[in-house]
Amino acid sequence: MDNTKNNKQMLIYLSALLAIFLWASAFPGTRYALQYYSPVSLMTLRFVIASLTLGIVGVIKKIRIPKVRDLPLFAASGLSGVFLYSLLFNFASVTLQAGVTSFVVASSPIFTMILTRIFLKEKVKTICWVGVLVSSLGLAAITLTEVTDFALTTGMILIILAAIFSGTYSAVMRGLTKNYTALEATTYTIIIGTLGMVVFLPGAVSEISGSTVFANVVVLFMGIFPAALSYLAWGYALSKAKKTAHVTIFSYLIPFISSVLGFVWLGETLSAFTIIGGVVIIAGMLMTNVLGRD
Numbered sequence: 001m002d003n004t005k006n007n008k009q010m011l012i013y014l015s016a017l018l019a020i021f022l023w024a025s026a027f028p029g030t031r032y033a034l035q036y037y038s039p040v041s042l043m044t045l046r047f048v049i050a051s052l053t054l055g056i057v058g059v060i061k062k063i064r065i066p067k068v069r070d071l072p073l074f075a076a077s078g079l080s081g082v083f084l085y086s087l088l089f090n091f092a093s094v095t096l097q098a099g100v101t102s103f104v105v106a107s108s109p110i111f112t113m114i115l116t117r118i119f120l121k122e123k124v125k126t127i128c129w130v131g132v133l134v135s136s137l138g139l140a141a142i143t144l145t146e147v148t149d150f151a152l153t154t155g156m157i158l159i160i161l162a163a164i165f166s167g168t169y170s171a172v173m174r175g176l177t178k179n180y181t182a183l184e185a186t187t188y189t190i191i192i193g194t195l196g197m198v199v200f201l202p203g204a205v206s207e208i209s210g211s212t213v214f215a216n217v218v219v220l221f222m223g224i225f226p227a228a229l230s231y232l233a234w235g236y237a238l239s240k241a242k243k244t245a246h247v248t249i250f251s252y253l254i255p256f257i258s259s260v261l262g263f264v265w266l267g268e269t270l271s272a273f274t275i276i277g278g279v280v281i282i283a284g285m286l287m288t289n290v291l292g293r294d
Contacts, residue, residue: 012240016250019234024257028265033218036211037091041204042219047082047194048201049223054187054232064183071228073176075186081169082193083230088162092155109248110136111167112174116244120175128245131288135252138280141273168247169240177239190228234271252281257288 033042066074081211109132117121169189176185208216237247256278 008240012247013250015233015240016237016247017238018251019230020250020253021257022226022230022233024221024254025261027254027258028262029218029222029226033215033222037204037219038213040087040174040200042222043086043090043135043206044194044200045208045219046223046227047086047190047197048204049220049225050231051193051194053228054183054190056162058183058187061183063181063187066180066184066188068178070176073172074119074185074192077169077172077176077185077189078192078194079196080165080172082190083196084163085165085169086193086197088158088165092158098170106165106248108166108170109251110246111164112170113245115168116174119171120244122174124243124245128288131284131286132245133284135249135281135289136284137154137279138284139252139255141277141280153165167248170234170244173235174238174244177235182232182235182239185251186232187241189235190231196257210245216270245288249285252284253278256281 030042037045037280113129113132117124173185173189176189211219234247237250238244241247246261259270259274260278
């Protein structure tokens, strides 16, 4: 029985880690694709591809149609986690350094923990909050050595709102997966979120001809993997975890993994503080997921 329980727990962690790894891979992918696409067009094409991918899988798997009473929740999930988050993130990225955006966005677990406590009545041990704080310090070690300008500009306000919407998405998704499978919840979330981008689709399609074959392959990759598969893996982890915090704290790894991938793929600098920060983040995760278990 213990082995079965441990195997299920490991599958949850692996799913969360897969989602985070794929999301992190989107950062170097985005930096490359933005040489050929505008931020809004890249966002739109990415999620249109994700919607088509999940839609096809959903038809094959014969997923259920959402109940009318749950449509507001699906709308909240899609608008917060896909449309508004992506839109705000893209516009903020125009004026902010990458270190600032990753630092603020990766803080979304704090908002998720607050929202699940208020609306889902989900309690966590004090050690979980301590673990989140420790991981936050590790996140700060990665970014604050490279970023000094945290002025409250328009871009900063937008990225803070993006982090709040990201945290909101995880909280709403946690509620949805109590009545729907991860595939069902993720598919309808992505499709509804993508509907808000339809207005940008003509412009996005017009930019395809001005791009390269490899850049379009990168966009296709980002639609299938850092969008469709990552959201699905994240939804699965949220649906199976005993506490939401045990999953969302993995978000702190995004800047660390992104930095490592940037070092491997793009030859970017990997500082000692990045490595130290990664170790501290993992320490905080262990506190939350090992010491914070019920």
